[in-house]
Amino acid sequence: MGEGVGGLLQGTLDLLVLRVLSIEPMHGWGIGERIAQRSHEVLQVNQGSLYPALQRLRRQGWIRAEWRRSEHNRRARYYSLTPAGERRLEAEMGAWRRSSRAVDQVLGWGEGPREVGA
Amino acid sequence: MRAWWAVRAWLEALIFRRREDEALDEEVAFHLEMETRKLMARGMDPAEARRRARIRFGGEDRMKERAREARGSEWLPDLVRDLRLGGRFLRRTPAFTLTTFLTLALGIGATTAMFTLVDTVLIRPLPYAESHQLVDVREVGEDGSALLASYANFSDWRARSGSFSGLAAVVPPRPATLLVGATGVRASLTQVSADFFDVAGVRPLAGRVLDAGDHASGAPVVAVVSHAFWSGPLGAPTDLDGVVVSDGRTPVPVVGVMPPSFDLPQGAEVWISLDREVPWNVRGNHVVEVVGRMVAGADPASASTDLTRVHEGLGATYPDVETVAVRVEGLKSRLVSSTARPLALLLAASGVLLLVACANAGGAFLARGVARRAELAVRTSLGAGRGRLLRQLTAETALLGGAAAVGGLVVARGILAAVRGLVGAGVPRLAEVGLDLRVALVGAGVGLATGLVFGMAPALRLTAGEGATLLRTGARGGDAPGMRRLWRGLLVAEVALSLVLLAGAGLLARSMGAIADRELGYRPEGVVTARFHxxxxxxxxxxxxxxxxxxxxxxxxxxxxxxxxxxxxxxxxxxxxxxxxxxxxxxxxxxxxxxxxxxxxxxxxxxxxxxxxxxxxxxxxxxxxxxxxxxxxxxxxxxxxxxxxxxxxxxxxxxxxxxxxxxxxxxxxxxxxxxxxxxxxxxxxxxxxxxxxxxxxxxxxxxxxxxxxxxxxxxxxxxxxxxxxxxxxPVTVRTLDERLARSVGQRRLAATVFGAFAGLALLLASVGIYGLVSWTAGRRRREMGVRVALGASPRAVRVGLQGEVLGAVAAGATLGLLLALVLGRALGSLLFGVGAADPVALAGAAACLVGAAWAASWLPARKSASTDPATVLRLE
Structure with missing residues (x-):
């Protein structure tokens, strides 16, 4: 994908979006901001990917959209999780944890007690 | 639930496409505003903040395009656009479009027409209630031949057999002159025994059928008429009361009208009682057809056994019973038995023709695609994905395939009309044949499948590879990887299939020749006959x-x-x-x-x-x-x-x-x-x-x-x-030659249609070969120019060009000959006086094809070889 720092893996953006929306309904800009804040500005979501991702998730039936008043009393499109989206998030998070632990283990190879002669 | 949200999102996207676009615009505006606000909060001046926000956001149009794609709303407008674009491309190359259209329309039309015939004649059940119970009953002689039944035997069967809920005798229809008012009308008159209409299980459209009173010995004659006779000569009277026809002596009241679908025995227009005057009660007098309705659970085999047992009993009692068995056959299979094989064969032949047409169209698409490679390459480098290009190419083929399907239906109508004219009454149930929705659907399906077959292979091949490669080879006019092989394969297949058709046509033509040459023992030429009653x-x-x-x-x-x-x-x-x-x-x-x-x-x-x-x-x-x-x-x-x-x-x-x-x-x-x-x-x-x-x-x-x-x-x-x-x-005047020709009507139909298909296949193959050589010559014009400039004779260049194609033709012909040897056997009883491996027919077909291939390749090769090398080299 080549989007964001380090190039978010395909599907990772979806996971992050779902996670953000599981806290509270949010509009597109806010979602990007939340991801940046939580990652201490490491993950910068490319807007060119975010909106298509939202459309895709909506089409999958995991999120829904509705117009609300924003904090500045301006009309904004808020996205929120559907029940299916919640289930999806849980499953995705489980999968992510498993694979990230696996990757960690591979990356941490040799950092334990040093092998003789290494 | 999830499905609901998903469907809703998709439907909204589709129906409120504009609204969705506007929503996205608003979201983007909101996003930019928030971003600007954020930057301004950090102390940036408003103009600069807006500029930064916009930069950070990136390419807005590209994002919107991707968002639309993600919504899944674009396939319809895309399709419309693709079709419009496809139409424009097709119009730009009218020769290609017309050739491909005609090729496919012919193939689809032939297949659809043959399917219609097979469907109507062989597949659809007879239009009678529980028609699988209806059977035809015949006597079998000592030598195994089937005979009409004698009336005396028939009445004994009816009395003694338990396999039938009804048996009826029918005197085959004969032409008669009836008077309607003062006008003499030719009608096909048939006599039927009691129970005939019950056996058929058809109720009259108006009035009544013949009843027991009408069948009583010496009862006055009354008639039941066909729908066609009622609506034609009788003038479709709403009230049958007082409607009479006359046989010249006594008025015959018309008591009932049968529905249009009722055609039993075939061609009958007027039914009168047979039982009221049984003409000739001699057991050796084989004059009646017998139709029966089997009881539930009986099948033709068991009914045959049962009736044969009864018949053997008759033989023991009456010395003048000279037949030895009774054969019961399903009425439908009896009606169509002699037709089944020729029709199935013709359907297969039309299928082969369709394949040839597909191969040809595929080749043409490939050639045109090659010419368009530069365009495709440019589009790829400008960001069109392979899927997008494939969709575009598919839309074009679908457009052409759809048009060809419509054209094919027109062709099918023509073929059916021609077939009807060719055989007249020679094929049963032909009157029922017509194009209907089913057939139209089949035609459309065939068209679509055809489009996919001839369109997708070249499209996949054309769009394979990276944009850069495409651009390089396309612009320079080189060949795509494997393209030549694909085309060669198409050509080999086309030639092989055409040869199969040609060989079949040759065998059938030789059969017709053998029949005509047969020693008849009399001289039919010049004799005129009048069949009279x-x-x-x-x-x-x-x-x-x-x-x-x-x-x-x-x-x-x-x-x-x-x-x-x-x-x-x-x-x-x-x-x-x-x-x-x-x-x-x-x-x-x-x-x-x-x-x-x-x-x-x-x-x-x-x-x-x-x-x-x-x-x-x-x-x-x-x-x-x-x-x-x-x-x-x-x-x-x-x-x-x-x-x-x-x-x-x-x-x-x-x-x-x-x-x-x-x-x-x-x-x-x-x-x-x-x-x-x-x-x-x-x-x-x-x-x-x-x-x-x-x-x-x-x-x-x-x-x-x-x-x-x-x-x-x-x-x-x-x-x-x-x-x-x-x-x-009443007389029917015809030349004896005509009568003889009609007697071999089905054979002639098979030979004619097969021949026509083979001729078309040959034409298509020639067009394909011509196209391939022109294309190759065009691709390699530069090389040819160089070779001629270096002293190669134009003849050598031409031979080189032709040789390549003729190699493929030879391979195809060999394959075709092998196929023909295997498939020739399927012609079976349609052959007369020639074997399935008749060397004259096979060699003739091969010679015909190779000759046509040579001619088709000679023209473009010569043209290419005789171009002035200087012109060519300057052009490049």
Missing amino acids: LPQGRYEGYEAVAAGLERFVAELEADPRIDDAGVGLMLPVAGGGDIAGPVGRDGGERTEALLSYRVADPGWFETLEIPLVAGRLFGPDDGSEGDHVAVVDESMARLLWPGQDPVGRRFEPGGMDPWPDRSLTVVGVVGDVRSWDEEWGGRPTYYVSSRQRPAFLSFFGGELVVRGRSPGAAAGALRETIRRLDPAM
């Missing part, structure tokens, strides 16, 4: 019939336009029910073999030029008073009196003769006469005198035959004489 009531008594017919012949012979004239029954064309059964020899035991029985006058032999071998023909003294005499053919003479002089010997005719035990004296021997149809071919035959057996001609009608200097004049004289002597007599 004597109007009821005009000729009282058999003496009057004999005298009337003699007068006809005498008047005809007196006409200067006619040289010879005769009268008789059973021309040696297919379809006569003229089996006589075994005869007794000199008062002794009866022969095993069935013989053919014919009625003739001396003029019959003279007109048909059947040679007299020994003795004499019937003479003026062979009247009703004297000895009953017969003329036998050489086969019969050999069978009964091997090595002896048959003239003067006596035999008992048996079977269907009115005097089965009265000896006939042989007065002459004539040459054997053969029919074109093997089934009726080589039976030993004897002729009885029309003057001594007028009863036959009175009951069955007969044939007047004449030979004149020109068939046209003779036919005219024949018609005039008949009109003068008896205007009420």
Whole structure:
């Protein structure tokens, strides 16, 4: 994908979006901001990917959209999780944890007690 | 739940496409505003903040495009756009478009037409209730041949068999003249026994069918008429009360009208009772068709066994039962049995033609695609994905395939009309044939499948590879990877399939030739025949019939336009029910073999030029008073009196003769006469005198035959004489050649249609080859130019170009020959006098194809080779 720092893996953006929306309904800009804040500005979501991702998730039936008043009393499109989206998030998070632990283990190879002669 | 949200999102996206676009615009505006606000909060001045926000956001249009794609709303407008674009491309290359369209339309049309035929004739059930229970019942002779039943046997079966809920006898329809008011109308009249309409299980559209009262002995005649007769000659009266037809003597009330789909027996227009006057209760008189409705649980095999058992019982009781078994066959399979194989074959042939058309269209698409590679390459480098390009190419093929499907339906209509004209009544159920929704759907399906087959392979091939490669090779005009191989493969397939069709057509044509060359034993050329039926009531008594017919012949012979004239029954064309059964020899035991029985006058032999071998023909003294005499053919003479002089010997005719035990004296021997149809071919035959057996001609009608200097004049004289002597007599005047041609109608249909398909395949293959060579030549013009510039002769260049293609043709032809050898066997009984591996047909087909291929490749190759090298090199 080549989007964001380090190039978010395909599907990772979806996971992050779902996670953000599981806290509270949010509009597109806010979602990007939340991801940046939580990652201490490491993950910068490319807007060119975010909106298509939202459309895709909506089409999958995991999120829904509705117009609300924003904090500045301006009309904004808020996205929120559907029940299916919640289930999806849980499953995705489980999968992510498993694979990230696996990757960690591979990356941490040799950092334990040093092998003789290494 | 999830599905609901998903569907809702998609529907909104699709229906409120504009609204979704506006929503996205608003979201983007909101996003930019928030971003600007954030930057301003960090102390940036508003203009700079807005600029930064916009930069950070990135390419807005590209994002929107991707968002739309993610919504899944774009396929419809995309499709419209693709189709519009495709249409524009197709218009830009009219030669390509037209050729491909015609090619595919022909293939689809042929297949659709043949499918329609097969569907109507073979697949659809007969339009009667529980039609699988309906059967046709025939007697089987000692030699295994099937015969119509005799009425006496039929009534005993009906009384003694438990396999049927009903059995009915039908006298095959014969033409009759009926008076409607004062107008004489030709109608096909049939007599049916009680229960006939119950067996068929069809209720009348109006009025009633024949009931027990109508079938009582001596009851007044009433008629049930077909829908066509009711709506045509009768003028579609709403009230049948008082509607009568007349046979010239008594008025016959019309009591009922059958529905349009009712066609039993085939072609019947007027049904009257058979039982009220059973004509000839002789067991050797095979004149009725028997239809039955089996009880639930019975099948034709068990019913055959049951009826054969009953029939054997009859044989034990009545010595004149000369058949040995009964055969029960499903009515539908009986109706279509002889047609099934030719039709299935033609469907297969049309399928092969369609494949050839697909291969050709595929080649054309490939060639055009190559020409468009530069364009495709540019589009790829500008960011069009492979999926997008594929969709674009598919839209074009779909457009062309759809148009071709429509064109194909038009072609199919034409083919069906032609087939109907070609065979007329020769194929059962043909009247039911019509294009309907089912067929249209099949045609459209075939068109779509065709589009995918011919369109996708080239499209996949064309769009394979990276944009850069595409751009490089496309711009330079090089070949795409594997493209030549693909095209070569298409060509090989096309040639092989065309050869199969050509070989099949060759075999069928050779069969037709063998049939035409067959020694018939008489001379049909120039003979005109009139099939007649004597109007009821005009000729009282058999003496009057004999005298009337003699007068006809005498008047005809007196006409200067006619040289010879005769009268008789059973021309040696297919379809006569003229089996006589075994005869007794000199008062002794009866022969095993069935013989053919014919009625003739001396003029019959003279007109048909059947040679007299020994003795004499019937003479003026062979009247009703004297000895009953017969003329036998050489086969019969050999069978009964091997090595002896048959003239003067006596035999008992048996079977269907009115005097089965009265000896006939042989007065002459004539040459054997053969029919074109093997089934009726080589039976030993004897002729009885029309003057001594007028009863036959009175009951069955007969044939007047004449030979004149020109068939046209003779036919005219024949018609005039008949009109003068008896205007009420229904006749059908045709040349004997025409009759013979009709008797081989199905064979001819198969040969003609197969031939037409083969011709089309050859044409398509030639077009394909021409295209391939032109294309190759165009691709390699530079190379050719260089070679010619370096001193290669144009001839060498041409030969090189042609050689490559002809190599593929040779490979295809070899493959085709092998296929033809295997598939030729499927032609089976359609072949006559040639083997399935007939070398003349196969070699001829191969020569034809290779010749066409050479010619098709020579033209473009020569053109390419003779171009001035300087021009070519300058061009590049």
